[in-house]
Amino acid sequence: MEVGLLMLAGGIAAGAFGSILGLGGGLLIVPLLTLGFGLPLREAVGVSLVCVIVTSSASAGVYLQRRQANLRLGMVLELFTAAGAVVGGAIAFLIDERLLAGLFALLLVYVAATMLQGLRQPADEPATDDETPPHAHLALEAGADAAAEEGRTGEPAGGFLAELGGPGYDVTRLPVAALGSVGAGVASALLGIGGGLIKVPLMHLVLGVPLRVATATSNLMIGITASASAIVYLVRGGFDAYVAGPTAIGVFVGASLGSRLGHRVGQRALRVLFVLVLAYTAIEMVRRAAGMS
Numbered sequence: 001m002e003v004g005l006l007m008l009a010g011g012i013a014a015g016a017f018g019s020i021l022g023l024g025g026g027l028l029i030v031p032l033l034t035l036g037f038g039l040p041l042r043e044a045v046g047v048s049l050v051c052v053i054v055t056s057s058a059s060a061g062v063y064l065q066r067r068q069a070n071l072r073l074g075m076v077l078e079l080f081t082a083a084g085a086v087v088g089g090a091i092a093f094l095i096d097e098r099l100l101a102g103l104f105a106l107l108l109v110y111v112a113a114t115m116l117q118g119l120r121q122p123a124d125e126p127a128t129d130d131e132t133p134p135h136a137h138l139a140l141e142a143g144a145d146a147a148a149e150e151g152r153t154g155e156p157a158g159g160f161l162a163e164l165g166g167p168g169y170d171v172t173r174l175p176v177a178a179l180g181s182v183g184a185g186v187a188s189a190l191l192g193i194g195g196g197l198i199k200v201p202l203m204h205l206v207l208g209v210p211l212r213v214a215t216a217t218s219n220l221m222i223g224i225t226a227s228a229s230a231i232v233y234l235v236r237g238g239f240d241a242y243v244a245g246p247t248a249i250g251v252f253v254g255a256s257l258g259s260r261l262g263h264r265v266g267q268r269a270l271r272v273l274f275v276l277v278l279a280y281t282a283i284e285m286v287r288r289a290a291g292m293s
Contacts, residue, residue: 056219088189
C-alpha cells in the first residue's frame with residue numbers, strides 16, 4: 001500500500017513537470033522506478049511509455065482548446081516519429097541494460113545543460129487574465145524573427161509548407177525535421193521519454209515554430225509516439241501492470257494540474273529545481289551503468 005502511494009506521488013510530480021515543460025514525464029519516471037523502487041530499467045521504460053501516453057492525453061485537450069498547438073504540423077511529423085518508435089522498440093530488447101543506463105545519463109546531462117542555458121533568458125512576466133494565451137508575445141516575436149529571416153533569404157514558404165505554418169510564422173526545412181523526428185521516435189522507445197526532448201527544439205530551431213507552439217504541439221505528439229513503441233514492449237513482456245497502475249494515475253493528475261497551472265509557475269525557479277534533480281539522477285545512472293549500484 002505504501003509503495004503504491006509513493007508511486008502515485010512520484011507520478012503526480014513527474015506528470016506536472018512533463019506537462020509544464022513539454023517533456024512527457026519520462027525523464028523522472030524511469031529513474032524514479034529504477035533507482036527508487038528497484039524495477040529493471042527495461043520494464044521501467046515500458047511503464048514510462050504508458051505514463052507518457054497519459055500525460056499527452058491529459059494535456060492535449062487543454063492546449064487544443066487554447067489553440068496553442070499546430071495540429072497539422074504535428075501529425076505530419078508524427079508519421080516519421082512513430083516509424084522511428086517502432087524501430088526503437090524492436091531493438092530495445094537487444095541492448096544491454098547498462099548501456100541503456102549510460103545513454104539515459106547522457107540524455108539527462110544534455111537536458112540539464114539546455115535548462116541552464118534557459119536560465120540566462122529574461123524572467124517570465126506575470127500571467128494575465130485576458131483571453132490571450134500566456135506569453136503569446138514570445139510566439140509573436142519568434143514568428144516575426146522567422147519572417148524577417150525568410151525575407152532576407154528570399155525563399156518564402158509556399159504550397160504544402162505554407163499550410164503547415166501558423167499565425168506569424170512559416171515552416172521551413174521540413175526534410176531535416178522529418179529525419180530528426182525519426183531519431184526522436186527511436187530515442188522515445190529506447191529511453192521511455194516520449195521524444196519531446198528532441199521534438200521541441202527541432203520544431204523551434206529547425207522549423208522556426210514559436211517555442212510555446214512547439215511545446216504544445218509536442219504534448220499532442222508524444223502520446224502517439226509512446227503508443228507505437230509501448231505496443232512492442234507489451235508484446236515482448238517488458239511491462240509491469242501493477243507498477244503502471246498507480247504511477248499512471250499520478251501522472252494523469254499531475255499532467256492535468258500542470259497544463260492548467262503551468263502558466264502561473266515561475267519558469268526560472270522551475271528550471272533550477274529541475275536541473276538539480278537531473279544532475280543527481282544523472283550521477284546515479286552513471287553509477288548503475290558502471291555497475292557500482
